[in-house]
Amino acid sequence: AEEAISVGALGRMTKRALDDRFLRPVWAFGEITNARPAPRGHLYFTLKDEEEEATVDVVIYKTSLTPRMRDRVKDGARVKLRGRMTYWAPRGRTQFVADRVEPRGAGALLEALARLKEKLQAEGLFDPARKKPLPRSPRIVGVVTSRTGAVIHDIRNVAFRRGGAHILLAPATVQGPTAAESVRRALAALCTVKGVDVIIVGRGGGSSDDLMAFNDEALVRAVAGCAVPVVSAVGHEVDVTLTDFAADARAATPSQAAELVVPDRAAVRALFRERHGRLERAMHQQVARRRLLLGRIERKLGDPRLGLAAHQQRVDELRGRLESALGRSMTRRGRATQALRARLLARHPGRVLAQQRSFVDGSLLRLQAAQRRSLARAHARLGRASAQLDALSPLKVLARGYSITLDRDGHALRRAADVTKGDPLRIVLEEGELRATVESVVAPSKVGEP
Template identity: 40%
Template sequence: MARPGGWGRRSRPAERRAERSERRVYRVGEVAGAIRDTLGGRFRDFWVEGELSQVTEARSGHVWFQLSDEREMASLKGVVFSGDRGAVKARLADGVRVRVRAALDFYVGRGETQLVVKTMLPAGEGDLAARFEAIRQKLAADGLLDEARKRPLPRAPRVVGVVTSSTSAALRDIIRVSHERAPVRLVVADCRTQGPEAPRSIVVALQAIQRLPEVEVIILGRGGGSAEDLWAFNDEAVCRAVAAARVPVVCGVGHESDYVLAEMVADARASTPSNAAERVVPDAAALAEEVRGWRRRLEAAMNARVDRSRIALERLDRRLGDPRAVYQAEHRRLDALTRRAQRHLRGDLDERRRSLETLRRRLERRNPRAALRADAERLRVLQDRLRRAMAKELERARRDHGRTAEALPRAIERNLAERREAQATLRERLRGLGRPMIQRSRARLGALAGRLDALSPLRVLGRGYAIAFGPEGQALKRADQVREGDPIRVRLHEGTIEALVTPPIENHE
């Protein structure tokens, strides 16, 4: 039952969906990008067949069209970019039924889905398209379609090899264009370019023309025709022979709208045989003009170099000036240096002369002969002074000796008398003190001698006792200090005897 105000009660599933929608709201760009990624990942490379309509070619070379299904109301928009026009083998017109190899792309800006065409063939050529794609994939898997392996063409070849039918219009176009552009030698290897024998014939011709060492580049060409007519240039053996060529190969088969696998493998692709000749043979006039341009640039560079050198030379000339003025200036400078040198030499010579004179005078003063004469004179003066001093001292000593000789006997006699008197006094005192001292000393010595005699072991031996000494010289006090058979020495009062120990006897107290 509806509530007032038009609000109704939501069911629980509806509430859950509302909660989920409130949790994540996508932007339009996110949805469009997801569609583009999904379609691009699933429909990246596929074949589709339909009828062309609304075919429109832009100024840029892109072709827009609509591909419709004849059985039901369904259509897809498509585009052929200008760079892929060579892969279109069908006529681009309304009502033409075609088989398209494309990728599906979603254009985010307008929200439209379109086919990006890689290859377009008439609808009746479906088997050839499948074979074409199978061979292309094998060549791509072996790396023969890589741009990195393709070699540059020689700038100005002198010998060009041509592999085509000797009776074809393509050969006449190649010869005409080549001779119009530059004088070049063409070597033709005849081969079949159509039919079942054509692939093997092309391979043999390619191998044969490479045996000529002077060939620098090869043109592989054929005029226009249907897909069946040009199929020999899609043969796998032909493509591998082109890839294995010793020199670069330029492939020009059919018209600009024709596209064969040999062109993908070749080092360069030409839209027609005439265009192949234009790519291989340089334009002599253009080369001459290029050489003239290089010559003009070289002359300009040389003139600029000469101008710079001339300017540098003029600057050096201005810095150097007139050689005569330079010579005169250097001559004046040399004269000034000469005068300065002479002044310095004269001053140095005078200084050396003065030094020599000073040394001569010093040498004269230190002459050994002069020094000897001066020393002799000083010695003579000193000798005179010494003789006079010695004479005076001798006279004074004589006077002192006379006085001493007179007083000396009296002093000696007086000293001797004094000493005799002192000696007599000392003798008397010594006699008075010496006798009592000697008597006391003799009495004390007698007492000590008596005590020593009483304690002497010899005194004990004199009473009949003896002292026994063991083998090691120790005095024996007990019988157990020796053993039977030990030698002993016995000291008596007078003399010593040797004995041996006999079996012990019992001790008696």
């Protein structure tokens, strides 16, 4: 029979085979997932192939780790690593021991998450203005998480320690390919329960792949659209998912979420007692100050009966003065009223109309007389003007034997030079006209010659 070897021997054989194969460092590239620092300073993560189903565990020891390398090792980052494959016998696994990290850009998963985050942020799902305030004293707290995990126990213990609140669990799968749909259905079921004041969506810590369900778009939209305030408590403080941005509040851990939601009754009672004591002391101080002020006022005022008597005397004096002034005022007003009545009677409408009628009649007679005189003077002026006009009339000249000679156009002739031989003429007499023709034109110097 073939001789069997021990597990330790098998591990040493495996380690020698890998050491012989990787005498020199090799470069490998892929996408980082599940990055986590160790307490001793080493850095562990998984390098995943983006084109096929293949992964390898990677460790960078503290002696090789630089701050720049630590910054480059992030979940979803594409990197190129230099190192050697080795076998770690205590755990029976192979791992890639890297000593150098170079960036190759963001991984496909990280890029997809970044695009989804930008899309949802552009739609306003992460807007702080749309976030709902948490209730101050919720009676029923809904919890969406695993039925068997530590999250529900932590939340229940914290709530009980802080004074109690009714915890309503909607169990869901929080890891794996069906986790997003399971959490979304549980959240929708709690939203339909009447009386649920606030909902905690939580799970414990894990790798980035374990928390990937809480980056699902449908789940993020369900959290943002929930009518009840939602607190996201996914992973640890360093873990950030898209549900953290969409929720109305974020807690670093499920226990912190319970502390955030359930008020501490002991602290509330202590605060109430402290405020009550302060209020009581303030009231006593206020009463003391008011009593002191009242004593000062009493001493300043003295006996109120003396003050009332003095004021009553003053009132009597003012009443007498008022009555006297009122009598004088009534007398003056009576006299003024009599004077106004006399003036009013003098201006009575009947009397005023009679005076005006008499004035109008006299004015009418004066107007008629003035009109007759004006007409007489006008007739006289017209007679004189008519006599003057008659004296200047051409007809009067014609009556004395003169005549008027007109040319063919009817214009009166004043000079012989205005016509020529053969022109027709009209000679106007006092009675009738004569028609003539110019036989000759005599110059002015020859007038009278034969």
